[in-house]
Amino acid sequence: MDVTSIREQFPILHQEVNDHPLVYLDSAATSQKPLPVIESLDAYYRQHNSNVHRGVHTLGTRATDQYEGARDKVKNFINASSTEEVIFTRGTTTALNMVAYGYARHQLKEGDEIVLTEMEHHSNIIPWQQAAKYTGAKLKYIPMEEDGTITLEAVRSTVTENTKIVAVTHVSNVLGTINPIKEISQIAHEYNAIIVVDGAQSVPHMKVDMQGLDCDFYAFSGHKMCAPTGIGVLYGKKQLLEEMEPVEFGGEMIDFVDLYDSTWKDLPWKFEGGTPIIAGAIGLGAAIDFLEDIGMNHIIEHEQQLANYAQDKLSTIDGLTIYGPKKRGGLVTFNVDSVHPHDTATVLDAEGIAVRAGHHCAQPLMKWLDVTATARASFYLYNDESDIDRLVEGLQRAKEYFGDVF
Amino acid sequence: MSFNNLDTLYRQVIMDHYKNPRNRGSLAEESVTIDMNNPTCGDRIELHLQIEDDKVKDAKFEGEGCSISMSSASMMTQAVKGKNVDDALKMSTIFSKMMLGEDLEDVDFDLGDIEALQGVSKFPARIKCATLAWKAMEKAVATDEQ
Secondary structure, eight states: OOHHHHHHTOGGGSSEETTEEOEEOBTTTOOOOOHHHHHHHHHIIIIIOOOSSSOOSHHHHHHHHHHHHHHHHHHHHHTOSOGGGEEEESSHHHHHHHHIIIIIHHHOOTTOEEEEETTOOGGGTHHHHHHHHHHTOEEEEEOOOTTSOOOHHHHHHHOOTTEEEEEEESBOTTTOOBOOHHHHHHHHHHTTOEEEEEOTTTTTTSOOOHHHHTOSEEEEESGGGTSOTTOEEEEEOHHHHHHSOOSSOSTTSEEEEOSSOEEEOSTTGGGOOSSOOHHHHHHHHHHHHHHHHHOHHHHHHHHHHHHHHHHHHHTTSTTEEEESOSSOSSEEEEEETTBOHHHHHHHHHHTTEEOEEEOTTOHHHHHHHTOSOEEEEEOOTTOOHHHHHHHHHHHHHHHHHHHTTO | OOHHHHHHHSOHHHHHHHHSOTTBSOOOTTSEEEEEEOTTTOOEEEEEEEEETTEEEEEEEEEEOOHHHHHHHHHHHHHHTTSBHHHHHHHHHHHHHHHTTOOOTTOOSOOGGGGGGGGGGGOGGGHHHHHHHHHHHHHHHHHHHO
């Protein structure tokens, strides 16, 4: 993979921050956007902007074609069976909430179980907590191994006949753990439970195959995969989506409206009330083209090499703890002894290096790790080993700087 | 920004409060206890304020967080201890102004160590770390008045 020519596609990376060339290591929070995506938005607003699915006029047809064309690209990208199974949402959080509201609250009853893991992002915990409170269902957590992975034995010993939903992340945003989704799906299905997958940290980085993984629901965000903010996807198996209730009612999602009752459009539009996120979806389509040109297999391979390199380099720093398993997605979460992660991040920022510090929307996991916060460096296709070298230098300086204090 | 600029944030006196926090601990039940956190980053403070006759008789804190949040808590407790409540609240207003980078020439308080936190105003991402303890103090006063 030619990182130099890839970087040329990302104008934002070519700037100085605090008098140093920017090193962007926060793609797990949001990725940067390449020219083809930026240009797709520009072209849409300059030449084609119009509302979709209603206008008879030419611009309306163009906008509709592009919006539905983006859906088709998503369908192929994740290997869904049909475009009916691809619903555009605001992002992963909205998608997971749609399942919790539109499916779980209608299907669950007292005594049913929702099974989660302790490594989930708040977005894949709180909607289920709320659904559990509403229905009387119970939450259960699959225990983790010491290295932050889960075993299939642990899944088997947690899922029971009462389990109706297994909600699990594909890749942990803190530990980088890659969960065996296909195998977990199989176990869930043996018990007639459905599996809901948080794909926010997987879809941007690796090939995911909905039919191959046999997922029931799968959610992801555009902005972590080179697309704009405000667009995401809920994939659902057609039969389940048909059983699921819309969460938003109004224009665009209706078939017939009467004074006292109404009926809904077919899939996927019954879940897309109001004027949809047209430009965002078109931008997502452009991002998919861009990523597919490079090849998802190359991207994950590149990132795992960077994660290995980062683990090797960071472990040479005295007093630095890395959290999570050796084999992981493209991120490294760590703490430096006696330096709070916010202070680490501020010192790194003074060197032009952007990392995330905090609890990463995973407070239960922070508790499990027995820390209040951590620092995280996350990689994408535009990072290379020199970025990690800069990180290591920055961390050495943070240690020196705070070493004088203690 | 260079490492010299970092020194405007991490002044010696701040590091001293971070390393040797003043008034760390808790107070008996006659005090008001306020738990406050920065939900975005996980900094947490538990502030105990003993208010008698409109005066802050004692102040102690516990918590976890970065150098800025913890040193600010240490300085705040030091500053408000012995002050009457109105003055404590005035200091909090002055502190907020200081975080906005506003001129403090007309201030008739001796800010003491607190002045060292002035540099935080140049690091917008860290302002909420510095103001956490002061917000907790304001809430404690409001709770006591109820």
